[in-house]
Amino acid sequence: MPVPSDRLASVSIRDVASEAGVSHQTVSRVINESPSVKESTRQVVLDAIARLDFRPNRAARALAGGPVQSVTVLTSNTRQYGFAAALEGIEEATRAAGFALGVRVVESGTPGDVRDAVERAIEPAGALIVIAYDRAGIAALRAVPPDVPMAAMVETPSGDEAAGKPWVWFDDRKAARDATNYLLGLGHKTVHYVSIPSSTSTSQRMLGWRSALEDAGVSVPKPLQAGWDPQSSSQAAQHRLTRDRKVTAVLCGNDDLAIGVMRAMHQAGRAIPDDVSIVGFDDTPLAAFYIPALTTVRQDFAALGKACFAKLLSLLDANASQDAHPWPQAELIVRESAGPPPLPRQRANGQSGSVRAGTGAGGRPRRAPGTRSPAPAPAASSGVGPEQTRKTAKGVSR
Amino acid sequence: MPVPSDRLASVSIRDVASEAGVSHQTVSRVINESPSVKESTRQVVLDAIARLDFRPNRAARALAGGPVQSVTVLTSNTRQYGFAAALEGIEEATRAAGFALGVRVVESGTPGDVRDAVERAIEPAGALIVIAYDRAGIAALRAVPPDVPMAAMVETPSGDEAAGKPWVWFDDRKAARDATNYLLGLGHKTVHYVSIPSSTSTSQRMLGWRSALEDAGVSVPKPLQAGWDPQSSSQAAQHRLTRDRKVTAVLCGNDDLAIGVMRAMHQAGRAIPDDVSIVGFDDTPLAAFYIPALTTVRQDFAALGKACFAKLLSLLDANASQDAHPWPQAELIVRESAGPPPLPRQRANGQSGSVRAGTGAGGRPRRAPGTRSPAPAPAASSGVGPEQTRKTAKGVSR
DNA sequence: CGCGCTATTGTGACCGGTCACACGATCTCT
DNA sequence: AGAGATCGTGTGACCGGTCACAATAGCGCG
Numbered sequence: 001m002p003v004p005s006d007r008l009a010s011v012s013i014r015d016v017a018s019e020a021g022v023s024h025q026t027v028s029r030v031i032n033e034s035p036s037v038k039e040s041t042r043q044v045v046l047d048a049i050a051r052l053d054f055r056p057n058r059a060a061r062a063l064a065g066g067p068v069q070s071v072t073v074l075t076s077n078t079r080q081y082g083f084a085a086a087l088e089g090i091e092e093a094t095r096a097a098g099f100a101l102g103v104r105v106v107e108s109g110t111p112g113d114v115r116d117a118v119e120r121a122i123e124p125a126g127a128l129i130v131i132a133y134d135r136a137g138i139a140a141l142r143a144v145p146p147d148v149p150m151a152a153m154v155e156t157p158s159g160d161e162a163a164g165k166p167w168v169w170f171d172d173r174k175a176a177r178d179a180t181n182y183l184l185g186l187g188h189k190t191v192h193y194v195s196i197p198s199s200t201s202t203s204q205r206m207l208g209w210r211s212a213l214e215d216a217g218v219s220v221p222k223p224l225q226a227g228w229d230p231q232s233s234s235q236a237a238q239h240r241l242t243r244d245r246k247v248t249a250v251l252c253g254n255d256d257l258a259i260g261v262m263r264a265m266h267q268a269g270r271a272i273p274d275d276v277s278i279v280g281f282d283d284t285p286l287a288a289f290y291i292p293a294l295t296t297v298r299q300d301f302a303a304l305g306k307a308c309f310a311k312l313l314s315l316l317d318a319n320a321s322q323d324a325h326p327w328p329q330a331e332l333i334v335r336e337s338a339g340p341p342p343l344p345r346q347r348a349n350g351q352s353g354s355v356r357a358g359t360g361a362g363g364r365p366r367r368a369p370g371t372r373s374p375a376p377a378p379a380a381s382s383g384v385g386p387e388q389t390r391k392t393a394k395g396v397s398r
Numbered sequence: 399m400p401v402p403s404d405r406l407a408s409v410s411i412r413d414v415a416s417e418a419g420v421s422h423q424t425v426s427r428v429i430n431e432s433p434s435v436k437e438s439t440r441q442v443v444l445d446a447i448a449r450l451d452f453r454p455n456r457a458a459r460a461l462a463g464g465p466v467q468s469v470t471v472l473t474s475n476t477r478q479y480g481f482a483a484a485l486e487g488i489e490e491a492t493r494a495a496g497f498a499l500g501v502r503v504v505e506s507g508t509p510g511d512v513r514d515a516v517e518r519a520i521e522p523a524g525a526l527i528v529i530a531y532d533r534a535g536i537a538a539l540r541a542v543p544p545d546v547p548m549a550a551m552v553e554t555p556s557g558d559e560a561a562g563k564p565w566v567w568f569d570d571r572k573a574a575r576d577a578t579n580y581l582l583g584l585g586h587k588t589v590h591y592v593s594i595p596s597s598t599s600t601s602q603r604m605l606g607w608r609s610a611l612e613d614a615g616v617s618v619p620k621p622l623q624a625g626w627d628p629q630s631s632s633q634a635a636q637h638r639l640t641r642d643r644k645v646t647a648v649l650c651g652n653d654d655l656a657i658g659v660m661r662a663m664h665q666a667g668r669a670i671p672d673d674v675s676i677v678g679f680d681d682t683p684l685a686a687f688y689i690p691a692l693t694t695v696r697q698d699f700a701a702l703g704k705a706c707f708a709k710l711l712s713l714l715d716a717n718a719s720q721d722a723h724p725w726p727q728a729e730l731i732v733r734e735s736a737g738p739p740p741l742p743r744q745r746a747n748g749q750s751g752s753v754r755a756g757t758g759a760g761g762r763p764r765r766a767p768g769t770r771s772p773a774p775a776p777a778a779s780s781g782v783g784p785e786q787t788r789k790t791a792k793g794v795s796r
Numbered sequence: 797c798g799c800g801c802t803a804t805t806g807t808g809a810c811c812g813g814t815c816a817c818a819c820g821a822t823c824t825c826t
Numbered sequence: 827a828g829a830g831a832t833c834g835t836g837t838g839a840c841c842g843g844t845c846a847c848a849a850t851a852g853c854g855c856g
Contacts (some may be wrong), residue, residue: 012812023836028814038834058522059460060812063841070522072498078489079482079683088477091503100470100522102500105489124456124468124498230687256684263687285477286654289628289661291689410842421806426844434804458842461811 011052020048031056032067058100068126068149068316070094071309072102074117076136080228081284082254082301086131086153089305097313100125109139118143127316129153129308134228138199151312153304156204166315168308168327175297175330176208179251179279182332184216186277187340188249192241193223194233194261196253205281209251226253230260237264248276248341255280255287255296262290262337277338292336303328409450418446429454430465456498466524466547466714468492469707470500472515474534478626479653479682480699484529484551487703495711498523507537516541525714527551527706532626536597549710551702554602564713566706566725573695573728574606577649577677580730582614585738586647586675590639591621592631592659594651603679607649624651628658635662646674646739653678653685653694660688660735675736690734701726 013031017024022041029037030045037045048054058069071094077083087103094101102125106117118140121128128150132141144150154162156172183191193209206223213220224240226233233252241247242264252258258280262272270276272292280287283298307327411429415422420439427435428443435443446452456467471488475481485501492499500523504515516538519526526548530539542548552560554570581589591607604621611618622638624631631650639645640662650656656678660670668674670690678685681696705725 010812013814014812024813025815025837026835029835032814036834041834055517055521057461057812059457060841061814062457063455063461063843064812064814065841066814079486084477084482087501091476091501095502100500100518101502102498103485103489104493104499119453120498123453230684234687259684259687263689263691266689286628286657286684289632289657291661291664293661408842411844412842422843423807423845424805427805430844436804439804455842458811459844461813462842462844463811464844 010057011054013054013056016045016048016052016054019052020045062126069098070100070102070125071127071129071312072104072121072125073129073131074104074106074121074137074140075131076106076134076140077131077228078103078105081256081282082133082299083131085301086305086308089302090129090309092302093306093309097309106136106140109135111139111143114139114143118145122148127312129305129312132199134197134199149312149315151308151315153301153308155199158200158202158204158207166311168304168311170299170304170327170330172203172205172330173208173211175281175299175332176205176251177212179281179297179332180209180212181216182334183249183251183277183279183338184212184218186249186338188277189246189341190218190221191249191251192221192247194226194236194241194250194252194257195223196226196228196257205253221247226257226260228254228256230256230263233257233260234264235260237261238268241265242268242270249338250276250278252278252280255282255284255294258294258296258337259290273337273339275342277341279332279338283333287333288335290337295335295338296333297330298333299330300328408455409452411452411454414443414446414450414452417450418443460522460524467496468498468500468523469525469527469710470502470519470523471527471529472502472504472519472535472538473529474504474532474538475529475626476501476503479680480531480697481529483699484703484706487700488527488707490700491704491707495707504534504538507533509537509541512537512541516543520546525710527703527710530597532595532597547710547713549706549713551706553597556598556600556602556605564709566702566709568697568702568725568728570601570603570728571606571609573679573697573730574603574649575610576730577679577695578607578610579614580732581647581649581675581677581736582610582616584647584675584736587644587739588616588619589647589649590619590645592624592634592639592648592650592655593621594624594626594655603651619645624655624658626652626654628654628661631655631658632662633658635659636666639663640666640668647736648674648676650676650678653680653682653692656692656694656735657688671735671737673740675739677736681731685731686733688735693733693736694731695728696731697728698726 013027014024016027020027020041022045026037026041027045027049030042031049061067061069071090073087073090075083075087078087091101102121104117104121106114108114114136118128122144126149128144128148130137130141130144130150130152132138132152132154138154141152141154151166151168154167154169156169157165157167162169180191190213191209193206195203195206198206209223210220224233224236226236233256237250237260241250241261250258250261252261258278262278265272265276265278272278278294280294280296281299282301283294283296287294287296304327411425412422414425418425418439420443424435424439425443425447428440429447459465459467469488469492471485473481473485476485489499500519502515502519504512506512512534516526520542524547526542526546528535528539528542528548528550530536530550530552536552539550539552549564549566552565552567554567555563555565560567578589588611589607591604593601593604596604607621608618622631622634624634631654635648635658639648639659648656648659650659656676660676663670663674663676670676676692678692678694679697680699681694682692685692685694702725
């Protein structure tokens, strides 16, 4: 049991060396797991290390050109759910790997700012993870010099744009398709879309929505452009959605936008899901607790963040586990905010879409589609939340 | 205009020195703003620095014992609103000050884990900011060796416990008092309290609530202990609040708990705010968009985070602005989730519409902490959100 | 004119690691 | 038995800053 000893007086590699009766270089070899150290000396050194409670000094190591052991995350935001959850996942992964983690936000997409942010981010760490879900993030991604080890979380790329790039993403297109099909399957004549700002000109999420509508031979309404927050979607909805009785289903780019739309609908006196169905994206921790609980496409950003770090690690460490770390998949979580459209002629069996709407194919539960009516209300202890059916909307793997 | 030059080949202090025709030490003096450099040479050096696009290497500086220019935030969480917002504020402040920012989460309060986390956090940075809102955070705070520069965000301390300590906090006690009084002022017979986990045994927030009740000569119900998430409060509420028609007002330790309670009430068939009033804490960005919109005590964590960093800076830099940086104040934001209690004798203005609470000041303001009735309802375009009256609940300054 | 003092600048060691390379001991093979 | 290869280890320089201290210059003054 190592004596706490004096804090502050940090022990160096040479202290360990003399304690173990070897040279400082041998200690260095041991802590770097060099194969060319005899097992017996290795043990002696390890003992000394333990006895002295030695920890290599990151600054010195970085300075001397040792292996990179810290990452900084470059992002345009730290509070929004997707970003924060990604950060959480990355933090956990870095901690597990013994890496230090830095954070730097890049505010605008202005070339000067971006350049500056990128340089400042590179400097203390060496390696970068860029969260590139918006314009600023994308700009940062592009501004990273090619010789800096980096991985990135990006929007679904189109085509083979991402070939060979150290990027990770959710299959937005597929997820949006499935969510749209789910709504169509409920009997809606079409589905409106409220979009988050896309970093690319052709958001795959929007494309997925559109293609689902087209495949169903249904009219494609003009998508609404919103920001990231409920304020923006609420406003957009008030302009274009709220007064039109023909809109009965709205797919939203994230849960916050969904909340904004719900709010706007509510204020306009339209009930959810009876008059209009809403489906979100992300599955915020609170989504299950809204009233009505939000049907949404879950995206496990924390897991994706971990995958992203794993990717970075494989870049850093040539001989690291090179195997394709599968990414998390998006899945549609069916709750209460989407249901059959109001009064449009009875349907035999709400089956028209490719997606089997949960088990609730039966009558036509006006209020909760996939609700295999459990007890009228989750009476007591166990599953308190309004979580309900969950249906994989698939994701991508490699 | 500095030529981009080759990335990677970082320029060092000696490069600058030879470029400027001085010694490396002089360059060091210039970048450290030493007063003993002649103005003319300073200019020459600065020019060279600009020309070469020189940036001091943080690792080298740290290694050589230079001034601390990075902080790491030690927290038990990065996703929860309060923590994430604090982090956001700290990030902004550090960026403005040219500091690098690290993040490390300490998972449990186990002595071993905490010790380890603290050491790992100290090592790369030198300075620490601890977010100590729960047990793990507090444990970390206590585990920080006294010689490490540190500031902390804490729960409201009691008495002069915080005297001389580099801590910042909101005046929870006052805020809870005011919120409770607001509810009493609406006519409720008493107010129930659902608590977040407190890091201290005597949460000042709870004390504020209790003292308000006691001062009003009203019965003090047993507080409910919940966790941080809506799941926990929902569960707690189902056990103890939902079935008792006498509970008409609930104050919640944060907005997520408020959501959980709202959900539980909803499932039990009790309308908000008609049957029961709910008030939260924090003012999450989504609070204004819930249905009904949440009345809550706003706490600007980002601003408090900045104040905390300012405090740290003043510790690091003896001659820094020593003036008492005022902290942000908590304020009660009145929206829709709280209103007069149900049916206790007809009220002049008996409302039943679920969405219009703010107007109900007429009746008999029991101790009405100045609720002025605003416009009936946020009609259309402009202020989309259901924001309404906002009433300072006061905070603390120094 | 020489001395002491201060303002300014330069010199070299050092922080705690790594890298490149040299060195001694074994082992192998002819 | 000696040359070479391999293994295990030690030596010293170096990363890019800072620190402590020396050195030089300029000044006021007796």
